[in-house]
Amino acid sequence: MNSRLRLVVAAFFLTASLFAQSPATSLTSDSIYDKNCAKCHGKTAEGRHFGGPSLVTSKLSADETKAIITNGKGRMPKYAGKLTDEQITALAAEIKALSATPQK
Numbered sequence: 001m002n003s004r005l006r007l008v009v010a011a012f013f014l015t016a017s018l019f020a021q022s023p024a025t026s027l028t029s030d031s032i033y034d035k036n037c038a039k040c041h042g043k044t045a046e047g048r049h050f051g052g053p054s055l056v057t058s059k060l061s062a063d064e065t066k067a068i069i070t071n072g073k074g075r076m077p078k079y080a081g082k083l084t085d086e087q088i089t090a091l092a093a094e095i096k097a098l099s100a101t102p103q104k
């Protein structure tokens, strides 16, 4: 292996390990989502048939999303008192980020 190729391979593994260690910033890697929401909205947040709707395709604003998580709606439980305002704000931002990503 020449030294240039070796450098490219090293750079690849360095980049890969940096990504692997990045903190939970996406909805589906957030442990709060996993514990409280995934049972209804699914591990990938694409919704579950008898649970909750897809959050990936949600069209709500961050404020509307926050209001639904705080106060609940229909069979969606309210999380006021169960999660802090900061946690709910973070979840709403993560849902917005996810639903803003173009879907295939």
Ligand code: HEC
Pocket (backbone or CB within 6 Å): 033, 036, 037, 038, 039, 040, 041, 051, 052, 053, 054, 055, 057, 058, 059, 060, 065, 068, 069, 073, 074, 075, 076, 077, 079, 091, 095
């Ligand atoms: C017991 C099942 C259940 C759990 C647990 C649950 N949800 Fe829901 N969720 C629902 C249902 C059902 C709806 C649809 C409510 C309606 O429109 O009548 C919903 C709706 C929503 C919506 C609105 C989506 C839209 O575009 O209209 C958001 C946002 C949401 N849930 C986020 C969450 C988050 C975040 C959590 C965890 C903190 C969570 N949900 C936990 C069942 C659940």
